[in-house]
Amino acid sequence: MRHRKQNTKFGRSKSHREALIPMLVVGLIKAMSIQTTVQKAKVARQLADKMVTLARKNDFNARRRAASLLQDADAVKKLFETVVPMMEGRPGGFTRITKLGRRPSDSSEMCVLAWVDEKYEPKAATPAAPAQTAAQA
Numbered sequence: 849m850r851h852r853k854q855n856t857k858f859g860r861s862k863s864h865r866e867a868l869i870p871m872l873v874v875g876l877i878k879a880m881s882i883q884t885t886v887q888k889a890k891v892a893r894q895l896a897d898k899m900v901t902l903a904r905k906n907d908f909n910a911r912r913r914a915a916s917l918l919q920d921a922d923a924v925k926k927l928f929e930t931v932v933p934m935m936e937g938r939p940g941g942f943t944r945i946t947k948l949g950r951r952p953s954d955s956s957e958m959c960v961l962a963w964v965d966e967k968y969e970p971k972a973a974t975p976a977a978p979a980q981t982a983a984q985a
Contacts, residue, residue: 856891869895872961874923876943877931881962886947889961893943896961900942903932931963938964 858865872892875882877899884892899917902910906928914924935942941964948958 856887858888870918873899874918874920876961876963877918877923877927881960883948883958883960885951886945886957886959889945889959892961893945897940897942899927900932900935901940903927904935906932934963934965 855865858868860868868888869891872882872884872888873896876892876896882889882892895917899914902914904910911924911928914927915921918924918927931942944962944964946960946962948960950956951958
């Protein structure tokens with residue numbers, strides 16, 4: 849039974865999966881968007897959001913942990929200097945998945961995983977309209 853299992857196997861060995869997911873995030877950080885399958889994008893999005901949350905602390909330990917997880921100094925530098933300032937004020941949801949359709953060769957569902965570009969501005973609270981009853985309508 850598969851109850852309460854959180855990981856996706858992708859038909860790969862454990863070591864291959866452990867290398868694949870951070871490399872997808874490194875590609876996302878360096879290129880600002882990547883084209884991949886929907887399943888891989890959903891898993892990579894989790895790590896990407898965690899990396900932005902970690903990088904927001906902007907201290908030495910956060911840099912060391914990011915370097916340990918990503919294994920790429922250029923990606924860590926770009927994460928802290930470019931990506932985090934873009935996400936200023938945004939509480940979460942740093943990435944967007946846009947579906948592209950199916951790949952011709954094997955019919956896999958493809959998508960683009962990209963950072964949410966626009967600056968986040970919280971919506972002003974709008975007063976709720978009073979509920980109408982059937983007698984008022």
